[in-house]
Amino acid sequence: MKVAYLGPRGTFSEEAAMRYFSNTDIEPIPYGNIVDVLEAVDEQQVEKGIVPIENAIEGTITMTTDGLVNYDVWIEGEAILPVKLHLLMVKGASLETIKEIWSIPPALAQCRKFTKEIQAETKHYSSTANAAESVRIEGREDVGAVASEWAAKTFDLDIAKRDIHDHECNSTRFLIVSKLQNEVRNVSKSMLLITPTEDRPGLLAIILNVFSSLGVNLTWIESRPTKKKLGTYRFFIEAALGVEEENLKKAIAILETYGHHVRVLGSYDAKRL
Numbered sequence: 725m726k727v728a729y730l731g732p733r734g735t736f737s738e739e740a741a742m743r744y745f746s747n748t749d750i751e752p753i754p755y756g757n758i759v760d761v762l763e764a765v766d767e768q769q770v771e772k773g774i775v776p777i778e779n780a781i782e783g784t785i786t787m788t789t790d791g792l793v794n795y796d797v798w799i800e801g802e803a804i805l806p807v808k809l810h811l812l813m814v815k816g817a818s819l820e821t822i823k824e825i826w827s828i829p830p831a832l833a834q835c836r837k838f839t840k841e842i843q844a845e846t847k848h849y850s851s852t853a854n855a856a857e858s859v860r861i862e863g864r865e866d867v868g869a870v871a872s873e874w875a876a877k878t879f880d881l882d883i884a885k886r887d888i889h890d891h892e893c894n895s896t897r898f899l900i901v902s903k904l905q906n907e908v909r910n911v912s913k914s915m916l917l918i919t920p921t922e923d924r925p926g927l928l929a930i931i932l933n934v935f936s937s938l939g940v941n942l943t944w945i946e947s948r949p950t951k952k953k954l955g956t957y958r959f960f961i962e963a964a965l966g967v968e969e970e971n972l973k974k975a976i977a978i979l980e981t982y983g984h985h986v987r988v989l990g991s992y993d994a995k996r997l
């Protein structure tokens with residue numbers, strides 16, 4: 725089974741894929757960015773994909789939420805991976821000489837205090853591993869990559885400083901997506917994308933009230949711009965109920981009678997890696 729992930733080798737996405745599918749024979753296929761992973765699943769170049777959606781420090785990974793709007797994929801699983809970020813440098817380089825820090829924006833954002841403290845410039849790469857690989861290829865002693873221990877081993881780099889993330893308890897939530905909807909039975913969560921058709925006072929309160937009046941607990945909510953008009957949004961809502969549960973079906977039906985567009989993005993269980 726082919727599984728698309730954000731490459732190159734050595735990313736947290738690869739680690740999450742290997743751990744999540746540890747009992748399955750998979751062929752991991754690296755892609756250059758998160759959107760390409762979702763596209764590969766949508767176009768059925770691969771059976772499954774894995775993408776990061778939320779980090780404990782930095783919050784939502786908007787490349788993923790926006791990709792979920794644009795591609796027709798089904799969320800069938802969730803995996804939570806502990807994330808430890810380190811500063812990787814070429815062998816023999818020292819922290820004192822550092823001028824630039826390279827990584828993917830969500831990883832840099834998880835280490836804001838550290839980058840401010842050492843007054844280094846930051847440069848964006850498409851993944852932690854891509855930044856680490858570039859440090860290795862360029863061989864410069866004045867740059868470091870924010871990446872994992874696994875990336876340090878993969879690209880034979882030194883860990884110049886360990887655990888540079890702002891908060892000790894760091895983890896990232898990944899979604900496992902496929903093209904076809906799997907059979908949903910007794911799962912604990914569902915993700916809905918609600919697009920209101922018109923703006924009105926109390927719009928979000930009315931939507932949330934539908935869930936609370938039916939006793940449906942919500943575990944995540946995120947608003948994203950519609951990209952059509954400033955100040956208009958769509959809402960990602962994750963509910964602690966499987967999509968086949970009566971109360972969730974009722975909530976969807978009520979929201980639709982209010983004129984909102986509701987798309988079920990998936991229904992799944994969470995797994996800690």
Ligand SMILES: O=C(O)C(=O)C[C@]1(C(=O)O)C=C[C@@H](O)C=C1
Nearest residue numbers: 735736737776830831851852896
């Ligand atoms: O760059 C990687 O290693 C990734 O898998 C991406 C990613 C992300 O975009 O959030 C995944 C987990 C960490 O939060 C940092 C980076």
